[in-house]
Amino acid sequence: MSAHTITVAGVAVDTRHWIGGERVASAQTFPDVSPIDGSTIGEISRGTAMEATAAVAAAKAAFPAWAATSRAERARVLHAIADGVEKRIEELAIVETTDNGALLRSHRRGVMPRVAHNFRFFADWLLKLEHEDFETRGHSNHVSWDPAGPCVLITPWNAPLMLASWKVAPALAAGDTVVLKPAEWSPLTASLLADIAAEAGLPAGVLNVVQGYGSEIGDALTSHPDVRRISFTGSVPTAKRIAESAAANLTPLSLELGGKSPLLVFADADLDLAVGLAVEQYDNAGQVCLAGTRLLVEESVAEEFTRRFVEKASALKQGDPRDEATDVGPNIHPRQLEKIDGFVQRAVAAGARAVIGGHRGDGQYYAPTLLTDVAQDSEIVQEEVFGPVLTLQTFADEDEAVRLANGTRFGLAATVATGDPERAERVTARLVAGTVWVNCFFVRDLRAPFGGSRLSGVGREGGTWSFDFYCDVKNTVTAPNGWTNHG
Template sequence: MAEVAGVTVDTGHWIGGERVGSAAEFTDVSPIDEQPIAEIARGGAAEVEAAVTAATRAFPAWARTSREERARLLHAIADGVDKRVEELAQVETADNGALIRSHRRGVIPRVAHNFRFFADWLLRLGHDDFETRGHRNHVSWDPAGVCALITPWNAPLMLATWKVAPALAAGDTVVLKPAEWSPLTASLLAGIAAEAGLPDGVLNVVQGLGTEAGAALVAHPDVRRISFTGSVPTARNIAAAAAPNLTPLSLELGGKSPLLVFADADLDLAVDLAVEQYDNAGQVCLAATRLLVEASIAGEFTEHFLARTERLVQGDPRDLSTDIGPQIHRKHFERVDGLVRRAKADGARALIGGGPNTDLGGLYYRPTLFTGAPEGSEILSEEVFGPVLTLQTFDTEEQAVAMANGTRFGLAATLATGDPERAARVTEQLVAGTVWVNCFFVRDLRAPFGGSRQSGVGREGGDWSFDFYCDVKNTVVAPWEK
């Protein structure tokens, strides 16, 4: 047990409806002050085996449970989340350093919405029957089995339930492996689900390191689906481990997304969109970190951008006036700093930031904007996942599109323009799973979500989630003799 932000959190695994410890533990450190906040049970192959066994045993009954009952239980879990928004927000902020105001206003309420959405979508899921030469075709979505869900640290509970909710709605059972840098709210979720009446073994949580618990989980022969959000190198390892079992994968990976600003754009809107990319201290996979600005307005845009960023407040994420908190972990902080240092060595110039916030110390990194980075340099091609943006200019629409598509990623893109026809032309050519025009981070669970190129494999959301978490079956029935 641990007391975190005044909330009691059980630090054991949740397997088969019981709390389970491990012989070893790992230390969970708060990014706010780099102080230990909990000792977490460190799972490995034995705990994974127990969790998969529990999920396998629970699967037949859960798969036979009616859609209406599964939906009712998901709504009950959502009710439990709603009752504990403040507790979940406090623990999440202590654990991953994101803003308390964001957790209260949007992130934790979105957790409940994830469960309600997929519960309701399940009840309307279907396809009209159709005929082939007098034969009736009927499409159905059958539960697939045990799902291994491996989730990231930047929005731990919200992104976990983006996977957990559709998997449970589909009739699958789940083994959830949360990120080791932010495991606490996954443990709280297990308790909320149990209180809601979710049967034992349907949801299991195994904590541990990716190289231990994660590796054992994705290689397990009884796992029938793997959904992972994280880095490209880790995804390659997961795909290799899943290959012998032919386990279907859904991978949401990194990004190096562009924000294209044309001269006909609303300048204030474009600047607001650019500044918004510092959200969550830059630890957002969808962030448009490459600012591509038409040369004729680049000077004015930069002037307005610098004025806006000067008003950003960096500090303790528990303070409601804070706009930018810390990086998640010392290892990640050093990675961000290494990328910034190498960018300077390559000739890029920092107009703002360019290093740690020495006034705050710890894991706080100043919002940074680079200009003049050489074409093809690391800072223009590799995901930083920190508060680091680059600015480049273009002269023509064709050049802008080529620059936007000029990385190995294709997760998202943002476009600022006052011309609807230009917006249509450009968005059609952009390689991205999601494109926003004159807006950012507008997300609807009915829409497909995923990446192109090395930003991912597959799509989730709405029917796409059920297509992944189910075995989609077509039954063809010949005409019955009268």
């Protein structure tokens, strides 16, 4: 076994970068620490501008051949990657749980199978991607999707491999080459993806993985003149820095950013369903950008809703995410835990009441928390916490519900619980959000557009929208009867 290989729950993981089809070590490393118990998993190669430049160069060199590869062959390779993921679901699941603390049962049953599905979906969508030809005064118009070039894909730590696959799969399907930069708090499954892609026959340089701190490697990636697309999922402040960096080259951006999503509960809703949806917002220890962290409940049912919510939420088991019985695991990093607790303590000091939780547990665990008596303009209502912290406000009617729901700088998602389909139609039409769920949560079909409004993002991905971003969309207009026969 290489000196650069670590063993995570029996799974070998290479800690070096993957550039141009080869493993590349850096002069320095950074520690990767498990949020489960604070132990150091291993030392990871710490990339600099040198590795970033090398990765972009490898992607640029590999681009012409991959762009010229037939759709059928690209789709075949993506299906082979999906096969590789499916063969290693158990390994990927335990490595990612160790690395970022999310529930092992969720990784086994939902997340890793979804990673494979993402590759299969875009492989299949590629084969049927087309626009019907149309005529303009007898001239024919033909729309095509041309590969754009090397792409930089920057992914977060809360669902590392799944969110990477949402970007890597359509980019590769489009004929682009990729430099993937995983979050430094959860880099391991990106390294395993590089192995899986190579075993699936993806040519060298088509997928590159570079690790390190964004402050040290990020600008070299996002400001590089040879990069033709940048896709980022993460915080608003980081997105602004990326946008500034990309501006010199006018590099197109896709940004999926923070959320402060509302969950509206009307008096005519099935309260058991609504409570279940609300408690579900503690999934992944609240580290979900789409989470409906602002519970907005109609006044007449607020007391009953709160009683049922407290009963159900208090039954959640918090602990080791490797335990099948665990419902809420740890938060990713001590710095994130400090941030979460700071939000809660400032809110309580300002007059909020913690109905449940409101405190840390042992290690990197934060108790699931519900805060009431919060003002609409308060920090806890307006800013993304990214932890297991929900607020509850009440409303008198639809107008007030919509006003409160839309009353932040964000617009990523919204959830509506109601028993009246006409009300659902009225309210959803007025909500500012990229996705609205009615009497359900977190149902995502890759055929649908996905993205945020306001500070929650720029652009849409999913289905043809992904190809619109990762490709240069071309229209070819041909004159009627304009051919000269030289034969």
